[in-house]
Amino acid sequence: MSSTQLRANDPQIPSSADGSQGLPLLVLGALGVVYGDIGTSPLYAFREALHAAGSPSVSFARLEVLGLLSLIVWALTMVVTIKYVSFVLKADNKGEGGTLSLTALARESFRGRPVWILVLGVIGASLFIGDAIITPAISVLSAVEGLEVVAPTLAEWVVTITVAIILALFLVQRFGTERVASIFGPITALWFLALGVSGLVHIVEQPSVLAAVNPYYGVRFLVVHAEIAIPVLGAVFLAVTGAEALYVDLGHFGRKPIVVAWFAIVFPCLLLNYFGQGAYVLTNPVSEHPFFEMQADWTQLPMVILATAATVIASQAVISGAYSLIRQAMHLNLLPRFHVRHTSETQSGQIYMPQINTLLLICVVVLIISFRSSSALSAAYGIAVTGEMLITAALLFVVMRRIWQWSLLFALLVIIPLAIIDVGFFVANVAKFAHGGWVPVVIALSAAFLMQTWMAGRRLLISKTRADEIPLRTVIESLTKKQPLTVPGTAVFLTSDVEGAPTALLHSLKHYKVLHEKNVILSVVTSSSPFVADNDKIFYESFTPHFSRVIITFGYMETPNVPRALVLAKKLGWKFDIMSTSFFLSRRTLIPAAKGGMPFWQDRIFVALAQNASSATDYFRLPTGRVVELGIQTTI
Template sequence: MVEKTSAADGKPKKSLPALALAATGVVFGDIATSPLYSLQQAFGEQGIKPDHDSVLGLLSLCLYALLIVVTGKYVLVVMRADNHGEGGMMALGALARGAMRGHGRLTWLTIMVGLAGAALFFGDSVITPAISVLSAVEGLQLASPAMKEWVLPIAVTILIGLFLLQRGGSALLGHLFGPIMTLWLLSIAALGVVAIVQNPKIFEAVNPYYAVLYMQHNGFKGFASLGAVVLVLTGAEALYADIGHFGTRPIRVSWLCLALPALLLNYFGQGARLMAQPGQSGQPFFALVPHTLLYPMIVLATLATVIASQAVVSGTFSMVRQSIQLGYLPRARVLHTSKEMEGQIYLPAINMILFVAVMVAVLAFRSSQRLGGAYGIAVSGTMLITTALLLLVAKRQWRWGIFRLVGFGLLFGIIDGAFVAANLLKLPQGGWFPLVVAAIAMLIMTTWRRGRMLTIQRLHAREERLDGVIAKTMADSPLRADGTAVFMTRSRKWAPHALLQNLRHNQVLHQRNIFLHIDDGGDSSRVGEKQRSELQDLGNGFYWVHLRFGFNEHIDVPARLRELGFDPVLEPEQLTYFVGFDELTAAQKKGQMWRWRKMVFIYLYRNALPAVLYYGMPARRLVEIGTRVDL
């Protein structure tokens, strides 16, 4: 593998072919396994017969969905909206929030829309592993009908193994992901080519007239089938979310040169086979596979779906970490599984929650056909929200003109809106499931954010000004202890409660006292070198330190403190951290928050990872001082 060195950071930089190969394994896992179930759902849900015109019409819809939505919208436009090189719903939401800052209720509405997009992503992340693995294993039924009873146990076993391996990090198998997914894409392309050669008339689907004819002929059923057409787009968000790992160019090269052609060839191949043998609409993908290659293809499909599931799980970990650092979720343990790649992380609590949710989906729906009813609504909802947020960024930051904004908004607003409306028809068949997951995620995020704001308001109501406390302390001349004390504080204006309590009860100060404010909830994924740290000498052994972290950066406070211009340099064993611990209680009255939401917030607060552990502070150098807060 050829490696280059970046002059900016001195780190090895892989060549474009190597990055494109890696992107194939990580970015396209979800969308590359869509052929396993997309057309199956399209003809299975609405009772549309796979006759000549219906097959051509449906393929035409899939073709232009991939070209217009994935290539036109995501690859060419959305991927330009990078937040200091990072993508994804939280990054786009932060950009939109920054663009609307200072607009009052519009800012609040932008935040809520971004959170709704993140919540829908969580719903999607539950369904994707379940339907992908089930659809791959169900190929065993074609090889041997007696294997039907083993499909569910095998799928459950594979998923258990997937979540057990998360602790080791995707680096364990990361070097295999690219070659396996490349083999998968080349294989499904070859299967499609064989079927197309036997029935080349399938290329008539390139004519969009057949898409219009399909909608006219099938009426409401045709509109409802858009809920299945959107399944060919699952994973489109990954192209944007993973630009921080690979950059835009490798993803675009891999999509245009490999993934898109392979997907189109396979879909057209499935269509060609259906036109010749309409009775195989139950599993059109595996109908392309010769019987002698069925078992190897099932194994390859299973590997591909595991990789797709791994990518979704890893994306969920990244999304949760960004949400934590933006202040929308309680702190959780974040383990870094790779010394080379910052983005490879593992969150034990989130892994367990996601595992339980996926198992509930698998055991409740029991087949990919039934899960198809639950799939798509989160995907289409996320796409619609992406369009809305992108319009804000395009207007405020890219300075798009009114005609360009209206044209883009109308085109993709109509397309995304149609997909959402069609998927809403699937609510009784299981579409409610990802919405329930998303609603729970939204409730937790908004409750945590509101609860933290309310807690800070209560604390500020009884705080004293920092400059006044310092002046009074100097006048009283308390005893001085050796070493350095670090007091966590939320504001430059107010004295931390831990300092006040320490003076009141112990009547002693350290020789050096640092008021530390950590800002990890900004709109940027990474903070520039000059903005990382701020040090101000307040006199008489008092210092104000402001540390800034982007929402995609690893937080290590002791390491950052050692970088400051103190003499001598601050070492971990020289510091004592004083942290306030808030004992929360829920008042009986409603106040600014319903009591049941207060109880939810208190539960989350008590189970959140302590700040000192989250920020990398050594527990043996910690002094906690409690404060009672009535919400």
């Protein structure tokens, strides 16, 4: 049996950051998307550090205030500036960042693609989901709490107003964020300007507060107050939550705009505001909400409104990040195919996932109603972020050694100090486990369990399917010798196994006893790279005049649009007409076995996940009028 193998030859790699946009526009966009989360930390980080150091009614001495400020300043410097800006942002996977991108990059450096790296990636992705649920709750709640300072009579309405804002935020997700995203950057830029100016006013009154730049004060605080060092570090860490967004959103803007925005705007404004809050506390030792209390009377209400807008933007960025992460997990076969709705005709990253949106909304509202204040919720914040940062450090070390080819000594000299800081913050946040830290842990464990169940169930299903399959070449040879009745048109049979004969083909021959004039065995695979060039996307193999095979490879950041990808096959000589083509799919009905490869209860969960997965027709963007689905029952 002869065979011809060809590939497309028109390279075209999608660009994550549009080169036609100027650097200032990209920097402005990065402010709204990348720095929204860390930009809202001044609302609660320094306040919680004060609370951790003692009762809010206690007057703090100058050295204690300087110590807390010094810890915050050096946390921002070491974690964000040195770790993420200087090193992590360079570990891009063809321009893309994030836990799963780093996982794919690290696994590719090993010939055997070790499982332990995948496990780290699954844990990191699960922790990000936990962070994505807590961030909207604590951010918006901390902003609305400003009403307690502006209008104390509205204090009892804070939770209700927060829930209303969250409901509105999640309800508008279905309409997409393309239109409102254009104002994210300017509003966030105004927010950072307000942070810097409001802090600078109080620094001028108490310039001695700038002495906190000296790390001596931070070290002294931890030594003198060793008994409260752990809770204080847990509160100080709140100042750097959101740092992981620098890496997650790398593909949207590129490294340069993110770095420029950090050094030119974000870092200076954050420092000015924290120093300003410290200066205010030195002048007004008894302060429960230093951020809002230090504002001039006429600016307090506008600042509450601006803070609320900034936290909504930060929440939107986290929600969009959760959608992107889950879509990546779907493409990498870590999760079932959830329904994805594209909300923009020009930006492929603008997506809406109804099932995920509803789940996130329920979790966020439950958190707000349960904890009722940002101070209480801050105890739940941190474990997920610090855990993800530890995993990032471990994977970064792999990249340093195996991809950047750094010597062991040099890699250790860089990673050990960063890991020590991450471990210190992780331990400090673990100490808050009983007071709410268990929340992100439970969320992350639940997400990781679902991923593990889906991967284990798919392996079991594939092994059972392959046991019943017949090799494709055997079927083709049999049909060549004894060809059934042939009808005009093209039949495309989708299969995940590139070697076996598609179940849909076998059932079609069994029941219809006819063969199409052209038969294409189509497999769709996902690459460990975020994007795949057109010259590598299509693999075409011709077996006989009646049979050929096409393998389409998509990157894990791409939308698997099969009809659009098949247009590339025309360059290989295959005459493809969508209107004379029928797509044959096998829809499996899974039945849990009494003694299957997984515990019976886990079988049920896998079956439920499979039943709620979106159809292959929707996932691969197939024309619904050209699809034929054949039902098959499989016991697992």
